[in-house]
Amino acid sequence: xxxxxxxxxxYVTRNNRAIVRLWIVSGENRLVLLDKNxxxxxYVIPERDSAExxxxxxxxxxxxxxxxxxxxxxxxxxxxxxxxxxxxxxREEISKLPSVREVREADIPFAIRYLIDKGxxxxxxxxxxxxxxxxxxxxxxxxxxxxxxxxxxxxxxMAFDIEVYNPHLSTKPxxxxxxxxxxxxxxxxxxxxxxxRKGGNSDDxxxxxxxxxxxxxxxxxxxxxxxxxxxxxxxxxxRCEIVGIPLEIGRDGSPPKFxxxxxxxxxxxxxANVDLYRVAERDLGEVKIKTLxxxxxxxGIDFEKAEIPKDKIWExxxxxxxxxxxxxxxxxxxxxxxGLRLLPLQYExxxxxxxxxxxxYAMGRGKQVESYLINEAYSRGELVPQKPRELERESYxxxxxxxxxxxxxxxxxxxxxxxxxxxxxxxxNISPDTLCKDCSEEEAYVAPYxxxxxxxxxxxxxxxxxxxxxxxxxxxxxxxxxYPKNSExxxxxxxxxxxxxxxxxxxxxxxGWSGARWYxxxxxxxxxxxxxxxxxxxxxxxRKKGIEVLYGDTDSIFVLNxxxxxxxxxxxxxxxxxxxEVKGLYKTIFFTEKRKRYxxxxxxxxxxxxxxxxxRGDWSELAKEVQEEILRVILVERDPNKALEYVRxxxxxxxxxxxxLEKLAIYKTITKExxxxxxxxAHVMAAMRAADLGRQIDPxxxxxxxxxxxxxxxxxxxxxxxxxxxxxxIDVQYYIEKQVLATxxxxxxxxxxxxxxxxxxxxxxxxxxxxx
DNA sequence: TGGACCCAAGGCCAT
DNA sequence: TGATGGCCTTGGGTCCAG
Numbered sequence: 001x002x003x004x005x006x007x008x009x010x011y012v013t014r015n016n017r018a019i020v021r022l023w024i025v026s027g028e029n030r031l032v033l034l035d036k037n038x039x040x041x042x043y044v045i046p047e048r049d050s051a052e053x054x055x056x057x058x059x060x061x062x063x064x065x066x067x068x069x070x071x072x073x074x075x076x077x078x079x080x081x082x083x084x085x086x087x088x089x090x091r092e093e094i095s096k097l098p099s100v101r102e103v104r105e106a107d108i109p110f111a112i113r114y115l116i117d118k119g120x121x122x123x124x125x126x127x128x129x130x131x132x133x134x135x136x137x138x139x140x141x142x143x144x145x146x147x148x149x150x151x152x153x154x155x156x157x158m159a160f161d162i163e164v165y166n167p168h169l170s171t172k173p174x175x176x177x178x179x180x181x182x183x184x185x186x187x188x189x190x191x192x193x194x195x196x197r198k199g200g201n202s203d204d205x206x207x208x209x210x211x212x213x214x215x216x217x218x219x220x221x222x223x224x225x226x227x228x229x230x231x232x233x234x235x236x237x238x239r240c241e242i243v244g245i246p247l248e249i250g251r252d253g254s255p256p257k258f259x260x261x262x263x264x265x266x267x268x269x270x271x272a273n274v275d276l277y278r279v280a281e282r283d284l285g286e287v288k289i290k291t292l293x294x295x296x297x298x299x300g301i302d303f304e305k306a307e308i309p310k311d312k313i314w315e316x317x318x319x320x321x322x323x324x325x326x327x328x329x330x331x332x333x334x335x336x337x338x339g340l341r342l343l344p345l346q347y348e349x350x351x352x353x354x355x356x357x358x359x360x361y362a363m364g365r366g367k368q369v370e371s372y373l374i375n376e377a378y379s380r381g382e383l384v385p386q387k388p389r390e391l392e393r394e395s396y397x398x399x400x401x402x403x404x405x406x407x408x409x410x411x412x413x414x415x416x417x418x419x420x421x422x423x424x425x426x427x428x429n430i431s432p433d434t435l436c437k438d439c440s441e442e443e444a445y446v447a448p449y450x451x452x453x454x455x456x457x458x459x460x461x462x463x464x465x466x467x468x469x470x471x472x473x474x475x476x477x478x479x480x481x482x483y484p485k486n487s488e489x490x491x492x493x494x495x496x497x498x499x500x501x502x503x504x505x506x507x508x509x510x511x512g513w514s515g516a517r518w519y520x521x522x523x524x525x526x527x528x529x530x531x532x533x534x535x536x537x538x539x540x541x542x543r544k545k546g547i548e549v550l551y552g553d554t555d556s557i558f559v560l561n562x563x564x565x566x567x568x569x570x571x572x573x574x575x576x577x578x579x580x581e582v583k584g585l586y587k588t589i590f591f592t593e594k595r596k597r598y599x600x601x602x603x604x605x606x607x608x609x610x611x612x613x614x615x616r617g618d619w620s621e622l623a624k625e626v627q628e629e630i631l632r633v634i635l636v637e638r639d640p641n642k643a644l645e646y647v648r649x650x651x652x653x654x655x656x657x658x659x660x661l662e663k664l665a666i667y668k669t670i671t672k673e674x675x676x677x678x679x680x681x682a683h684v685m686a687a688m689r690a691a692d693l694g695r696q697i698d699p700x701x702x703x704x705x706x707x708x709x710x711x712x713x714x715x716x717x718x719x720x721x722x723x724x725x726x727x728x729x730i731d732v733q734y735y736i737e738k739q740v741l742a743t744x745x746x747x748x749x750x751x752x753x754x755x756x757x758x759x760x761x762x763x764x765x766x767x768x769x770x771x772x
Numbered sequence: 773t774g775g776a777c778c779c780a781a782g783g784c785c786a787t
Numbered sequence: 788t789g790a791t792g793g794c795c796t797t798g799g800g801t802c803c804a805g
Contacts, residue, residue, distance in 0.1 A: 100792055363788080364789075365788090398787095509791095513790070616795095679781045679799085738796080741797090
């Protein structure tokens with residue numbers, strides 16, 4: 001048997017038959033495995049026995065088999081199609097038959113079906129025996145997954161980035177050529193491909209050709225970019241069409257395939273395309289403005305990169321080319337560095353949910369959970385439910401949030417339930433297949449408030465899966481202790497446990513997602529009901545013990561610390577089927593009267609802020625900086641008066657024009673097409689102005705704007721993109737009142753200061769008045 | 773006509 | 788293309804006193 005890493009899977013059609021094709025990395029070799037012995041199939045749940053005869057009219061082969069549907073055994077027809085492309089049509093026809101109740105699993109892609117049935121793990125190792133064909137491909141006779149301690153696959157990775165000549169505000173492939181393509185590899189190579197000057201214009205033919213031949217010669221397994229799905233790839237494709245060069249970079253010589261519109265995914269045959277921006281969008285929410293540079297800084301990458309304003313790229317190309325080339329190279333080098341840090345988690349997700357890397361990176365969390373469940377269902381002989389027809393969103397009651405006791409508190413301990421929702425699902429056997437309407441109260445757990453019932457036995461689909469995930473994670477965490485924290489083994493195990501944690505914590509949300517195959521509202525509703533009940537129970541238990549509860553949210557309570565707390569913890573853990581543990585100890589903590597907003601000084605001297613504007617991406621840097629400093633002075637220096645003086649100083653600086661423009665920019669996301677907005681607020685207006693000037697504004701675009709002076713009253717009338725603003729035009733009064741004062745007063749009002757106090761009206765009231 | 777009040781839209785964060 | 792709860796700003800409307 002030979003061995004190799006599974007990079008990707010697809011199929012080819014030869015002699016009208018679909019042949020599964022696997023792309024393998026084996027040492028220095030890149031192999032193609034073909035399996036001719038796998039047929040597309042799906043299931044039919046019959047209404048009557050005549051279904052068999054009626055279904056047979058549409059296909060060559062039908063056989064009876066036993067499966068389970070939500071735990072119950074069912075006799076179903078396994079229906080084989082001649083070719084995967086026939087499946088959608090046959091499925092349509094068959095599901096119309098009166099003798100057919102339901103069609104199942106007809107929408108699982110052929111190559112994915114193969115991976116599931118064979119138990120093969122993408123980004124993992126497989127072994128096979130077979131025969132080499134004259135074409136060099138290998139026809140396999142036997143193929144198996146190999147259980148191995150995981151490590152990162154030995155893939156060759158290439159990062160790339162394009163720069164476009166852009167004397168206009170936007171870039172248009174019909175008009176603007178590519179001027180630089182920069183590439184680098186995880187083997188240390190880097191290349192720049194430059195356009196040539198021809199009669200005053202730049203000609204990118206040569207650059208594109210050289211790029212294509214570099215891709216062919218380096219032959220990467222993984223190609224990464226930053227926003228490449230929405231910019232670099234579409235642009236390259238357009239340029240190739242315009243200049244008449246085929247973008248033949250697939251391992252079979254084919255061009256990339258673009259699938260879908262705004263949420264497009266790009267497939268390159270035999271390789272894996274990964275856009276790190278989409279990974280960052282899903283996994284790095286803490287980075288508010290996701291530029292390449294910000295992501296790099298967040299990941300701790302020490303990288304000096306030349307700064308060139310986007311709209312000046314063409315000028316540098318014309319007159320300061322060397323700097324532009326450094327900049328362009330920096331982009332692909334930084335993309336590579338980011339890739340080296342983000343890819344391991346994507347590899348592990350690929351293994352966990354058994355999907356090729358180039359699908360995993362852009363899948364939403366719900367789809368990732370679903371892929372995992374589909375594999376679990378197969379191994380249990382369970383039929384996969386159909387996708388819900390229409391997304392009928394029925395909302396349900398969620399978590400409980402207590403009103404905080406406002407003010408400063410000393411020596412506060414935060415207790416929380418470990419993975420509350422997954423553990424509730426385990427404790428009360430919540431699962432689509434255990435939900436029962438007519439169980440007796442003895443044989444079922446009955447959810448409080450909502451009265452949904454779940455059979456106590458046998459363990460449900462979700463319970464079994466969650467139990468095993470949590471158990472596996474515990475083992476990994478124990479194993480991690482055997483290695484030093486900076487070791488490779490530790491890092492690999494950490495990625496593994498972290499993947500399990502993310503997946504485990506996504507189950508509840510998946511259950512309540514109306515687009516999920518395993519969507520059952522009652523399950524989600526019962527989970528939160530037990531959550532509310534549990535939180536109320538511990539609050540009551542604490543009070544009975546004379547422990548003061550200051551705040552609580554979903555699965556946590558903040559209490560005044562005392563020697564009673566340890567005993568209380570033990571009592572809770574004795575009486576409830578969940579584990580309450582210490583999450584943190586605050587020397588000082590500050591609550592306002594509002595929920596989900598607090599700031600505390602932890603034992604190690606760090607400050608933990610939740611909810612306040614400091615943590616939000618849609619406030620100016622100035623406002624956030626001021627609020628952060630106020631919280632620090634209050635919690636650490638315990639000197640509200642000093643905070644007051646600080647605010648007054650900042651306001652003076654603002655009036656004196658000493659605050660740089662960048663600190664005044666407010667960033668918000670455009671979430672839909674501009675014309676669809678019912679309410680035109682500042683960020684929408686700023687985006688419209690940007691669009692008028694030629695900037696591309698799509699849903700998902702972050703727009704940075706500032707508020708300038710003017711006769712118009714409404715903020716939106718005075719909101720302009722930050723790139724177009726001058727510092728002299730800033731509406732200082734807006735920033736004082738709506739940004740600095742608003743955020744500062746939210747904290748300082750609890751220490752007896754009014755907005756007037758913060759403004760220092762007494763001393764500068766006349767100036768202030770004239771200033772308006 | 774301006775201010776008090778209310779509500780919905782919009783966005784982002786806590787859990 | 789997991790979930791609900793919650794906070795805050797803005798814009799748009801009504802009502803009412805002056």
